[in-house]
Amino acid sequence: MSDLHLPFWPSHAPRHLWVPETHLYRNVEVSALRFPKKPFAIFYDTQVTYADFQRETERVAGYLQQRLGVRRGDRVLLYMQNSPQFMIAFYGILRADAVVVPVNPMNLTQELRHYVRDSGATVAFAAQDILPRMQPLLDEGLQHIVVATYSDYLREATDITVPEFVAAPRVPLQHEGLVAWADMLAAQLAPRAIEAGPDDLAVMPYTSGTTGHPKGCMHTHRSTMFNAASVWTAANQGSVGLAVLPMFHVTGMQAHLNGAIYNAATVVLLPRWDRDAAALCVQRYRVTGLALITAMVIDFMSNPRLPEYDLSSVRRIGGGGAAMPKAVALAMENKFRLKYGEGYGMSETMAATHANPPDRPKEQCLGIPVFDVDSRIIDPVTLQELPQGQTGEIVVHGPQVMVGYWNQPQATADAFIEIDGKQFLRTGDLATVDAEGYYFFVDRLKRMINAAGFKVWPAEVEALLYQHPAIQEACVIAAKDPRRGETVKAVIVLKPAHAGRVTEQEIADWAHANMAAYKAPRIVQFATALPKSGTGKVMWRALQEAENTRS
Numbered sequence: 001m002s003d004l005h006l007p008f009w010p011s012h013a014p015r016h017l018w019v020p021e022t023h024l025y026r027n028v029e030v031s032a033l034r035f036p037k038k039p040f041a042i043f044y045d046t047q048v049t050y051a052d053f054q055r056e057t058e059r060v061a062g063y064l065q066q067r068l069g070v071r072r073g074d075r076v077l078l079y080m081q082n083s084p085q086f087m088i089a090f091y092g093i094l095r096a097d098a099v100v101v102p103v104n105p106m107n108l109t110q111e112l113r114h115y116v117r118d119s120g121a122t123v124a125f126a127a128q129d130i131l132p133r134m135q136p137l138l139d140e141g142l143q144h145i146v147v148a149t150y151s152d153y154l155r156e157a158t159d160i161t162v163p164e165f166v167a168a169p170r171v172p173l174q175h176e177g178l179v180a181w182a183d184m185l186a187a188q189l190a191p192r193a194i195e196a197g198p199d200d201l202a203v204m205p206y207t208s209g210t211t212g213h214p215k216g217c218m219h220t221h222r223s224t225m226f227n228a229a230s231v232w233t234a235a236n237q238g239s240v241g242l243a244v245l246p247m248f249h250v251t252g253m254q255a256h257l258n259g260a261i262y263n264a265a266t267v268v269l270l271p272r273w274d275r276d277a278a279a280l281c282v283q284r285y286r287v288t289g290l291a292l293i294t295a296m297v298i299d300f301m302s303n304p305r306l307p308e309y310d311l312s313s314v315r316r317i318g319g320g321g322a323a324m325p326k327a328v329a330l331a332m333e334n335k336f337r338l339k340y341g342e343g344y345g346m347s348e349t350m351a352a353t354h355a356n357p358p359d360r361p362k363e364q365c366l367g368i369p370v371f372d373v374d375s376r377i378i379d380p381v382t383l384q385e386l387p388q389g390q391t392g393e394i395v396v397h398g399p400q401v402m403v404g405y406w407n408q409p410q411a412t413a414d415a416f417i418e419i420d421g422k423q424f425l426r427t428g429d430l431a432t433v434d435a436e437g438y439y440f441f442v443d444r445l446k447r448m449i450n451a452a453g454f455k456v457w458p459a460e461v462e463a464l465l466y467q468h469p470a471i472q473e474a475c476v477i478a479a480k481d482p483r484r485g486e487t488v489k490a491v492i493v494l495k496p497a498h499a500g501r502v503t504e505q506e507i508a509d510w511a512h513a514n515m516a517a518y519k520a521p522r523i524v525q526f527a528t529a530l531p532k533s534g535t536g537k538v539m540w541r542a543l544q545e546a547e548n549t550r551s
Contacts, residue, residue, distance in 0.1 A: 002376070004388065005368035005437025010232060010357045017371035019229045019399065021198045024221045024258065025095045027228070028054050031264040035237065040261070041084050042268045042285060044166070045158040048084050050264070053091070060092025062189030068123050068144045068179075072097040072195055075204060077115060077124035077142075079103040079134060081271035082247050083166075085148035085181060087257055089125040090247070097196040100203045101216070102248035106516035109133045110464070114214060115206060116141045119406065129165040131178075138177045147173060148181040150271070160277050198222040204406060205250055207347040207455070214460070216406030217347045226399040227351045228258035232370055233289065233316055233341075233358055239265040242287045244273050244296065245319070245453075254351040255291045275300050279309040286313035293319045293453035294328075295483055297340065301331050311336065316358065318343060319453075329363060343367055344394075344439065348415070348425055353396045354439055366431065366439040373398035374422065377433055380445050383417055391442050394431050395424040447540065449476075452484040454518040458540070464515050465490060468507065470498035473530050477544045479523050480551040490521035491543055493530060 009015065020026065028050075031040075036051035048056075064070035076093045078100055080086050093100045101119050103112065105127065112134055115121070122143040126134045131147055138145065149170040154162065173180055196202075202221040206214040241260060245252030260267045268281045273296055281287060292300065297319070300306070317332065318341035329340050343355040344366035353375060356367035369375040376385050377392040386392040395417065402425075404412035416423050428446035431439050449456040458476035465474040473493040481487040490511070494502060504524040511520040531539040 001374045002388070002433070002437055004433070004435065008357050008360050008368065008436060008438075011359060013231055013371070015371075017226070017229065017231070019222075019226050021222065022225070023094070023194050023196055023198065023200075024202055024224060024228070025057075025091060025194060027258075027261045028057060028091055028095075031261055035264050038237070038264065039266050041087055042266065042281075043084050043153050044156075044160050044162055046084075046153055046155045048088075048153070053088065056088045056185060057091040057095050058191055059185050059188055060088060061095035061191035063146075063179075063184045063187055064092065064096040064098065064123065065191055066189045067184075067187065068146075070096050070098050070123055073201060074098045074123070075101050075119040075121045077101045077103055077112075077119070077121045077126075077134075078248070079105055079107075079112070079124060079130065080127035080148055081105050081150075082243050082252070082256075082269050083127070083148070083150050083271055084153045084269070085125070085127070085150070086247055087267075089146070089148070090253075090257060091261075093125075094202060095191055095194070097194060097200070099201045102203070102205055102253065104246070104248050104516060105130055106518060107133070108515060109136055110514065111516065112137060113140065118214070119204065119216060128171065129168060135175060135178070138175065142177070144177050144179060146179045146181060146184055152182060160280055161274060163272055163274075166271055196221065198225070201403075203253075203350070205248070205253075205347045215408050215411055217350075218403040218406055219350050220403060223400050223402060224254075224258060224350050225262075226371075227254045227345075227349075228262045230259065230352070230371065232352075232355055233318075235259065235263040235265060235289070237264040239263060239289060240285055240287045240313075241265060241267050241289045241291065242270070242278060242281055243267045243291075244270045244278060245291050245293065249453075250345065250347050250349075250351045251291065251319075273299070275303045276305060279303070279306060279311065282314060283310045288313055289316045289318075290314055291319050292317065294485065295452040297332060298328050298483065301328055301335070306335070314338065316341065318355075326363065339363075341367075344429075344441070346427060348402045348427075349396060349398070350400045350402070353398055353400065356438075362438050364440070366441055368437050368439065369396075369398075373400075374424075375439070376419065376424070377431060378417075378419075380426075380430075385419065388433050388435065391430055391432050393445055394427040394429050394439065395419070396427060397422045397424045401425050449478040449486050449488055451481070451486055451488060451518050456488055456519050458488075461488060461490070461511075461515065461519050461521065464519075465492070465507075465511065465521075467514070468510055470494050470502045471507070472496075473538070475530050475538050475540050475543055476521065477540060477547055479547055481522075487523065488519065488521045489523040489525065489547065491525050491527050491530065493527055 032050040032054035243256035345352040479489040
């Protein structure tokens with residue numbers, strides 16, 4: 001284990017992090033006991049206190065157990081945008097000793113079908129506006145869907161712009177198996193005593209792989225608690241965070257849900273990025289911390305109205321998703337007198353394993369290993385550790401690493417290696433380490449596209465594209481994009497009968513209608529053939545290299 005980075009350890013932080021060995025819900029009980037009247041979540045000027053939060057999560061848990069038959073260890077899908085309901089449902093599921101399966105609200109029916117089948121979930125929470133995507137699955141494994149209407153939590157007048165899908169009123173539910181959120185709370189059912197412990201499963205975010213099939217990352221209360229309890233940025237009950245990163249993703253989940261509750265902080269919620277709404281919220285609620293991906297920072301800093309807002313309360317800005325352009329970083333530093341702190345982590349590690357020290361960050365850098373993380377660079381072929389300065393694959397050992405992939409023993413075995421008697425997770429990312437122990441991203445060993453922070457796996461997109469009747473072959477690669485960093489490009493060979501009768505735009509439109517928007521190819525290029533190896537495999541690297549050269 002390298003100690004090159006230790007001289008640059010944050011001055012306020014201990015070297016070893018003591019983490020509560022408890023069920024995650026205990027954090028709710030503690031914060032609500034200490035600060036019952038303190039606002040936990042603020043949603044378009046409507047406040048939910050810690051006491052409110054505890055009361056409603058217990059009602060959710062009671063309903064899950066008594067009416068919907070949820071038992072210890074059952075998986076429950078959570079399918080909605082950032083909202084009080086997302087947060088309450090998340091901890092209601094945990095309070096019922098069940099496992100939260102957070103799902104990207106951009107996913108469509110075909111994608112949701114896999115999550116239902118693979119996880120074995122029979123109960124789901126879904127937002128009213130996207131319910132039509134999930135409702136067909138009531139006949140395919142799901143038995144109950146609790147339907148949340150965002151406007152139920154718009155209880156105060158607000159001058160912040162509220163999106164139409166948030167302001168939409170509640171509509172009657174006709175289908176058997178659907179339960180209105182309001183009816184669930186009105187039942188006022190109490191849950192049984194907590195039985196699960198720190199080593200029971202708590203959260204199972206899905207991540208895709210080169211097979212194209214999303215895999216569930218099994219995280220216990222212990223592994224999830226670790227990054228929730230992180231004091232890397234000195235968070236406390238005076239902290240106010242702006243939650244614009246989606247909480248279905250581990251970064252937003254840990255920063256603005258699990259971590260916020262642990263620290264008894266306040267969270268200002270925005271379901272969708274809006275640079276003026278974000279600035280107004282910072283000004284109104286004296287936000288101290290901003291977690292923004294690079295694309296958000298670029299948009300935020302380019303707002304001509306930015307000087308109209310008082311943003312002096314901000315003490316920290318961090319995130320990732322793509323390398324921060326130097327010009328934007330400089331503009332941000334001039335505006336806030338703050339440096340952008342980038343970090344590195346995965347769904348498999350429940351957010352960060354590396355982060356830039358707040359008092360000594362480096363530009364376009366992943367940072368240094370955080371508390372109790374042993375990270376090394378290995379040769380991806382020989383699996384031997386490489387000396388400082390050489391490019392290799394990042395491997396990590398730490399308390400936040402997942403137990404394994406749900407029902408995927410071979411994938412789990414392939415994901416780990418043993419070094420010096422310890423189990424390390426292979427990240428599939430290539431990096432170098434400088435003389436001070438800071439990690440710098442180089443490339444991806446795995447085949448993945450990072451579109452504005454959303455991870456897109458080409459094999460999954462290709463599998464969906466092959467369902468189009470005109471497509472004979474498809475290869476998905478990354479194309480450079482000035483705002484998103486990378487975007488999705490599909491190189492397609494049409495079936496002879498469709499050649500000249502289908503346009504590239506028609507394929508793009510079809511993809512947009514049949515898969516999540518961030519996965520759908522924004523660029524489609526027709527080809528007469530795809531390059532193949534001697535064994536008949538599509539040589540995607542050749543297409544990727546040609547695209548890189550072109551751009």
